[in-house]
Amino acid sequence: MAGNSLFLLISVLFWGISYIAIKVVLRELEPVEMISVRFLLAAPTLYVIIRLKGLRLWPMPMKGKLIFAAFVVFMHFWVMATGMKETSASNTAWILTTAPIFIALLSWAYLKEAFKPSQWLGLLLACAGVFALTYNGNPANLSWIHSRGDIIVIGSCVTWAVYTVAARELTARINPLVATFWMTAIAGLVFVPYTAVASGVHRFMTLQANTVISLLFLGIFCLAVAFWLWSEGLARQTAAEVGVYLYIEPLFTMVGAWILLGERITMWLVLGAVLISIGVYISEKFGRIRLREHDV
Numbered sequence: 001m002a003g004n005s006l007f008l009l010i011s012v013l014f015w016g017i018s019y020i021a022i023k024v025v026l027r028e029l030e031p032v033e034m035i036s037v038r039f040l041l042a043a044p045t046l047y048v049i050i051r052l053k054g055l056r057l058w059p060m061p062m063k064g065k066l067i068f069a070a071f072v073v074f075m076h077f078w079v080m081a082t083g084m085k086e087t088s089a090s091n092t093a094w095i096l097t098t099a100p101i102f103i104a105l106l107s108w109a110y111l112k113e114a115f116k117p118s119q120w121l122g123l124l125l126a127c128a129g130v131f132a133l134t135y136n137g138n139p140a141n142l143s144w145i146h147s148r149g150d151i152i153v154i155g156s157c158v159t160w161a162v163y164t165v166a167a168r169e170l171t172a173r174i175n176p177l178v179a180t181f182w183m184t185a186i187a188g189l190v191f192v193p194y195t196a197v198a199s200g201v202h203r204f205m206t207l208q209a210n211t212v213i214s215l216l217f218l219g220i221f222c223l224a225v226a227f228w229l230w231s232e233g234l235a236r237q238t239a240a241e242v243g244v245y246l247y248i249e250p251l252f253t254m255v256g257a258w259i260l261l262g263e264r265i266t267m268w269l270v271l272g273a274v275l276i277s278i279g280v281y282i283s284e285k286f287g288r289i290r291l292r293e294h295d296v
Contacts, residue, residue: 007233016252041219086149129275
């Protein structure tokens with residue numbers, strides 16, 4: 001069991017640090033450029049992992065759903081990165097922790113699944129936590145021009161909910177690694193050539209070393225290796241055990257952003273983090289949200 005926990009711990013460590021790496025990359029590249037490079041790096045890495053595991057890639061199953069899912073995943077990454085241009089890595093990590101509640105809410109609205117009173121309470125507490133993160137002790141932060149980044153990141157919770165609900169049949173019938181390979185490959189086939197033409201290859205030849213390292217980390221380790229380790233861990237852990245890791249990931253981000261980016265850990269950040277954690281916990285403990293569907 002220790003080895004299984006290590007799989008999950010390494011994954012959330014990578015994902016927690018990924019928000020810091022994204023902030024570094026966004027200093028030089030636009031969101032579409034960053035995401036295109038991530039897909040360009042992730043697809044070959046996933047291919048190697050899949051071949052080593054002896055999984056089948058062809059024939060490509062459920063082509064229509066995979067193509068739809070690929071573009072929704074791209075939109076999710078793009079919306080998140082766009083929001084991160086105007087908010088902190090710590091805020092982003094804690095806001096995305098609420099993704100399972102949005103999935104349950106969309107399932108209630110679209111699939112008519114039950115959304116219990118406890119889940120409404122959890123949603124209310126999580127919203128209060130996001131408010132505290134945005135406020136951060138300054139009423140001016142609540143104006144549109146200042147809170148826009150946090151609002152856009154909340155939008156990425158919605159895009160992840162759309163992907164998760166729409167792709168449940170995919171994840172039930174196709175190995176998650178295979179599905180992820182095809183989604184990154186399909187989106188990459190569209191957006192990598194677009195970026196090469198629109199931005200020019202020369203743009204990527206003059207990047208600073210820390211930007212290049214961050215891109216390699218985001219594409220190879222966060223989008224490919226971490227997802228592989230997460231899949232291995234999920235196959236061996238119970239839902240309750242997996243839930244613990246939901247709260248560890250943004251802690252890695254918060255501490256890492258404080259050390260590497262100089263982001264302050266304020267009373268309001270801590271309050272928002274606590275309210276979001278309690279809200280998600282209540283929804284998970286007494287409701288029906290699936291912690292495995294957390295944004296990974």
